[in-house]
Amino acid sequence: MSQPTQRIIKVNGISLNVAEQGQGPLVLLCHGFPESWHSWRHQLAALAEAGYRAVAPDMRGYGKSDRPEAIDQYTIFHLVGDLIGLLDALEAPNAVIVGHDWGASIAWQAARLRPDRFHAAVILSVPYRPRGPAPPTSLMPQTAEAQFYQLYFQQPGVTEAEFERDPRLTLRAMLFGGSGEGMAATRSNGTPSERMLSAGMVQRSGGMLPTGTVPSPSWLSEADLDFYAGEFSRSGFRGPLNYYRNVDRNWEQLAAFDGVKVTVPTLYIAGDQDVVTKFPGAAEQIANMKQSVPLLRNTIMLPGCGHWTQQERPEQVNAAMLEFLRELPR
Template sequence: MSKTTQRIIECNGIRLNIAEQGEGPLVLLVHGFPESWFSWRHQIDALAAAGFHVVAPDLRGYGKSDAPEAIDQYTILHLVGDMVGILDVLGAATAVIVGHDWGASIAWQAALMRPDRFRAVAALSVPFRPRGKALPTSLMPRTETAQFYQLYFMEPGPAEAELGRDPRATIRNMLFGASGDGVAAARAAVAAGGPALNLSMVPKGGGFLQGPGAPKTLPSWLNESDIDFYGEEFKRTGFRGALNYYRNIDRNWEITGAIAGLQVTVPALYIAGDRDFLLSFPGTDQLLASQKNFVPGLRKIQMLPGCGHWTQQERPNEVSAALVEFIRDLPSRS
């Protein structure tokens, strides 16, 4: 079997790094925060072996891809435009798009806006969220002592400084803390009389990185060389590009009024871990229960017991098998 290769392409006015492997129908894998194409390392091999041309980009602001300076260069229209641009460079009329975390939001919007180019969508962790009636930041939780982590990310400077102080330690602690293993460890600590931590809230005057951090021995799904890869990437790039995605949340709401109420009509799959902290966000349970109203082509909601936020890395075999099954069952391309 061929190995994964990387190359720089030019599309949508910037240069993007893509990792690719295999031949056949195109599958586009879109990573989340704070990751890179590398988060799909297991799925790239599995999907290529199953007969697909697999492409996983470093999103703008990440890895070896360009990182525009201006915050307004990271809107959802830019991000979906990058995905369309990749298809154009590859000469592909259509693709199945798969996303995790921020990549899931991009994948949902790509399928919503361009069903002519994205013939199916699989989303990990983040369900489809229809456009609301108010600016998203106005609805984010805040108290006298803490604020929602996305609000903390809004102000340029503090989050970059905190996360960039030791990128390797940041990634190591984030990957463990939001994993199923990390959630289990936090619950055990509370049961033993320790303080409860809310991963989604940042204390006023405090930082995003909370808790005891990752243990000396990592869980089996993660190793030190994986941390080394991510750490070196963010040591080189910093976190500004990645954080700029959050700084466009309200702007995204403002510029997508024209597509409010549209449904995701292509075939869809949703996968999440039952320990994913995103599932505890207010209203997410009702959102999942009503996904079919917004995504009539939804084939399946697959919950992975004991899995946390890093879905495709924590449960690589289960996620890869679910993706292969979903894509193989799609209608033949015309």
């Protein structure tokens, strides 16, 4: 099987690097934090082999794509706009959108706001969340000793300094810590701070990264880790962290669309050990998702799988995604 090809495409006032493989109906794959197009390496090949044109961009701020400096250049409207621009550049009237982590949040909004361009959605990890009653950061948990990791990300420069000291260690720690293997290890012999972090909390007295040695997860090769580390060594973490610095701004900007449902056929897949599915309210959001996503076809919970869904369980994700795609009207 051939490898994906990469090229730079001008969209929405910036340049995006995209990886492409295959011919046929377009499937657009949106990665999350802290990843790149490479997190879809197993899906690009499977989709191409099944007769689809799979396209995975380095999202704005990542990899070889442009990374604007200003925080306000990473709102949900910029991110959805990038994808619309990508469809236009690819001369595609529409596509199936697939998203994981931050890519899932973007994919939800893309399908919700532009069902004319995104006619179906496959969402990994992050369930659909209706608009809350107050700005998101005001509702995030914090105590005198610890704060929710997204609050730790808010102050520009602080998290960048920690993560950029050793990008390879940062990536290894995050990819292991959030995986099913990492969650199991933390439960059995984790320190109090590691157990706190596995619940999404960061101690105020220290950073987010562990101080000891960190194993690599079994599903990640050293070559894959080298690739990720190389990308972040070059591009840094500011762009990716700026996504989190817009959550309150996104809440304000999406007010006009409150109550608008996701009206396209949708598949939701998550790991039963994914910390995102254990956040306060997430179980209820998953159970009630059909109220906001009336064409939700299926909810699949993968046993033992952590946060990195399509990398931890590529064969199961690919099989479920291809079955969903085959059932869509061509």
